[in-house]
Amino acid sequence: MSLEFPTITSTPIPALAGIGLRSHHFREILAENPSVAWMETHPENYFGDGGAPLHILEQIRSRYPLSFHGVGLSLGSTDPIEHAHLHKLKALIDRFEPAFVSEHLSWSSVGGRFLNDLLPLPYTPESLDHLCSRIAAVQEVLRRPLLIENITRYLTWRDSPIPEGEFMAEVARKTGCGILLDINNVYVNAINFHLDPLEFLKVIPAHAVWEIHLAGFDRFGRRLIDTHGQAVHLEVWNLYEWAINHLGPRPTLIEWDTNLPALHVLVEQAAHADAILEGCHVTAS
Amino acid sequence: MSRLREIQQAFSECVMEGKPHRLATEIAPAESALRSVAFYRRAIRFNYTQVLKITYPVLFQVVGPRYFDTLARGYLKTYPSTSGDLFPYGCLLPAFLGDLQVAPWLVQLARLEWACHEAYQAADSPPLLPEHLQAIASVGPARVTVHLHAAARLLRFPFPVHRVWLALQPDASADEAVNLPLPEEETGVVVTRGEGKIQVLPLNQSDYLVLEAMSHGVDLATVEQMVAEVQPGFDFSGFVAEVLKQSLITGFSIKDFL
Numbered sequence: 275m276s277l278e279f280p281t282i283t284s285t286p287i288p289a290l291a292g293i294g295l296r297s298h299h300f301r302e303i304l305a306e307n308p309s310v311a312w313m314e315t316h317p318e319n320y321f322g323d324g325g326a327p328l329h330i331l332e333q334i335r336s337r338y339p340l341s342f343h344g345v346g347l348s349l350g351s352t353d354p355i356e357h358a359h360l361h362k363l364k365a366l367i368d369r370f371e372p373a374f375v376s377e378h379l380s381w382s383s384v385g386g387r388f389l390n391d392l393l394p395l396p397y398t399p400e401s402l403d404h405l406c407s408r409i410a411a412v413q414e415v416l417r418r419p420l421l422i423e424n425i426t427r428y429l430t431w432r433d434s435p436i437p438e439g440e441f442m443a444e445v446a447r448k449t450g451c452g453i454l455l456d457i458n459n460v461y462v463n464a465i466n467f468h469l470d471p472l473e474f475l476k477v478i479p480a481h482a483v484w485e486i487h488l489a490g491f492d493r494f495g496r497r498l499i500d501t502h503g504q505a506v507h508l509e510v511w512n513l514y515e516w517a518i519n520h521l522g523p524r525p526t527l528i529e530w531d532t533n534l535p536a537l538h539v540l541v542e543q544a545a546h547a548d549a550i551l552e553g554c555h556v557t558a559s
Numbered sequence: 560m561s562r563l564r565e566i567q568q569a570f571s572e573c574v575m576e577g578k579p580h581r582l583a584t585e586i587a588p589a590e591s592a593l594r595s596v597a598f599y600r601r602a603i604r605f606n607y608t609q610v611l612k613i614t615y616p617v618l619f620q621v622v623g624p625r626y627f628d629t630l631a632r633g634y635l636k637t638y639p640s641t642s643g644d645l646f647p648y649g650c651l652l653p654a655f656l657g658d659l660q661v662a663p664w665l666v667q668l669a670r671l672e673w674a675c676h677e678a679y680q681a682a683d684s685p686p687l688l689p690e691h692l693q694a695i696a697s698v699g700p701a702r703v704t705v706h707l708h709a710a711a712r713l714l715r716f717p718f719p720v721h722r723v724w725l726a727l728q729p730d731a732s733a734d735e736a737v738n739l740p741l742p743e744e745e746t747g748v749v750v751t752r753g754e755g756k757i758q759v760l761p762l763n764q765s766d767y768l769v770l771e772a773m774s775h776g777v778d779l780a781t782v783e784q785m786v787a788e789v790q791p792g793f794d795f796s797g798f799v800a801e802v803l804k805q806s807l808i809t810g811f812s813i814k815d816f817l
Contacts, residue, residue: 318644322680323709326755346643352564359643384567388640389574390648391603400563429595431566432587497598 284371285339287312287485289523291547292341293540294530300330302537307337310544312373314341314527321362331370341374341485341527342367343454348388349408349422350381350395360415367416374485374525376421376454377412379405379442396431397441402448409449421484422446423454424474426462426500438463439477452484455524457514458506462491462498471513480521488514488547489529503532506543515550523551574600575639607635607648614649615672617727618665621739633659646680649673664718664741671720674712674750675757681710684809691811692803698813700779706810707774710752715767719746721759751807760805765790769798770807778814 292312295303297319302308313334320327334340346359367375380392395401413419424442436444446453455478464471488511490504506514506528518524528543569581579596586592608631612619619627630652638651653669684706695703718741726735747767749760762770765786772782783795802808 318646321644321646324683325680325710325752327680328683329755346645348643352561352567356643362644381567382643384564384571386641387571387575388642389571389603390606390640390643390645391599393570393599396563396566398563400561404561404563428598429591430587432585433562 284373287339287341287373287525289525290551291526291528291544292338293528293544294343295331295334296531296534297327297330298534299537299540304330304333306537308537308541310338310541311548312339312341312525314343314374314529317342317344317363317366317375318346320366335370340370340372341376341525342370342372343423343527344375344377345392346382346390347377347412348380348382349377349412350379350393350401350405351383351408352381352404353383353386355408355411356383360412364416367418374421374452374454375416375418376423376452376485378423378425379445380425392425394425394427394429394431396434397436397438398433399436402436402441402444406445406448409445409451413449413451419449419451421452421454423456423487424459425456426459426466428466428497428499430467437474437477439474443477443479443482446479446482451482453478453482454485454487455483455517455521456487456489457517458487458489458491458510458529459500461507461510461513462500465498472516475513475517475520478521483521483524486514486517486524486526487529488526488543489531501532502529505535505539506546511546511550514547518550518554523554526551570599574603575636604632604635607631607640610645611649611652614676615652615669617672617724618669620727621665621668621723630656630659649676662740664716664720664723667716667718668720668723671714671716671724671748671750671759674714675724675759678710678712678750678752678757681708681752684708684710684806686806687803687809687811694813695811700783701781702814703779704776704812704814705773705779705808706812707770708751708807708809710750711770711774711807712750713767713770713774714748714750716746716748717743719744719761721746721748721761724759749807751805753806765793766798769795770802773808 288311290311292314293310295313295315320331378392381395382389382391382393409420422445442453460471460474488506489502490506491498492501492503526547528540530540566585569585572578573582573596579593582596583589583592586595608628611631634652634655637655640648650673653666653673656666656669722737725731726737747762749762749770751758768789769782769786772785786793
């Protein structure tokens with residue numbers, strides 16, 4: 275099922291920290307050229323035919339390596355792939371040549387109705403086959419491998435016999451896609467469902483992890499919610515450090531989507547990730 | 560039907576239609592099913608409300624958060640999203656408000672905000688260059704039709720809703736304050752985009768007539784004649800010069816006579 279892809283001509287992303295690009299910071303980024311290695315954005319925000327968002331993205335692309343992090347493909351859905359969406363994504367990729375294009379191990383639509391959220395799949399052999407065939411189809415249209423991100427979930431399907439880490443590893447093996455490892459999501463799921471986060475990380479093949487995400491969570495009662503509305507928590511930094519020493523340095527993104535702080539706060543978080551990346555001591559496993 | 564599809568349909572019905580029993584046997588432990596569904600239901604509703612709030616910021620300010628939340632919930636139930644791209648979500652809010660029989664000027668305000676939303680990401684058009692204008696001048700106006708900017712939206716309202724829109728912009732001045740409810744007053748506006756920023760320009764009857772005729776591909780000689788019948792002495796060349804300055808005209812075609 276995995277494909278051979280042509281060489282991607284985009285500016286490569288170094289194994290350093292980048293920040294999520296949000297319109298709230300456009301003006302400041304263009305004025306200050308913050309010292310971060312790369313930027314990532316949601317391509318759906320640039321699906322329009324013209325206007326300011328595309329002009330600004332062009333300017334930012336000329337200064338930084340770029341990555342696209344999609345939220346709308348609904349890869350795990352049993353509905354047909356939304357071809358208009360996929361072709362808009364393709365056109366944007368052709369125009370901006372991002373180094374990575376990522377999506378989520380999730381679904382968000384059924385029966386033509388979208389919920390526009392990242393919803394968990396049951397980890398079954400059926401889901402695995404279905405998801406792999408969808409990823410392969412998308413990769414064929416885009417002529418490049420995707421990165422697939424692990425999500426947070428707030429329920430456990432009764433019939434979900436494959437552990438999440440093994441499911442992801444198998445998706446990567448069967449389709450040739452990369453893994454976007456979200457350390458905050460690993461931590462949030464581990465706390466909410468009393469799991470060992472290291473068990474998850476140990477089964478993820480290091481060679482398949484091409485990018486890492488870090489973000490902040492919020493606590494609501496006994497549950498942690500992946501809000502992307504805070505600084506990265508100490509426990510997540512610790513898990514990240516473990517992961518980096520286990521996997522080796524990887525491009526790492528600071529994600530912050532709600533309750534957005536001043537740009538310098540994101541840059542400081544990225545600098546902290548850079549310090550961990552620079553101090554990395556990879557262990558043989 | 561595949562097992563995966565069954566689960567996805569059950570989940571969608573639970574969250575969107577409030578039928579949590581459909582998932583009771585699918586989620587472990589069963590006693591957490593209601594809580595899980597309620598969590599996703601809240602998160603999904605919140606996301607869509609945020610999208611509408613971003614698309615209709617003036618309407619949000621006018622009706623307040625509580626009523627806006629109610630509208631957003633009703634809209635989601637009536638017009639669920641049909642795309643992974645959220646840009647078109649909300650396009651039917653004016654129709655939804657019309658069906659609800661809210662104050663008619665609110666429906667018109669929503670129409671204006673949707674036009675602004677569309678204009679923001681409409682295609683770019685390079686401005687007309689002096690040599691283009693010389694080419695127009697060298698042929699008779701009866702052979703020339705003009706193209707308006709792809710972002711231009713011509714709208715006519717039975718109320719001056721653009722005054723509310725202008726008064727509630729972040730950079731509005733105090734003298735743009737407006738009293739509600741709005742009086743009934745036929746109003747035309749053109750929504751346009753200048754240097755990335757959305758502008759709403761009020762038009763008198765003649766201005767509107769000219770732009771509307773231009774947008775329908777009527778040649779310049781006929782447009783001039785049409786407006787002269789409505790307003791004798793209308794400064795047609797002055798108006799064209801003004802809309803060129805606003806970059807509202809971005810192209811033209813020259814017709815061949817048979």
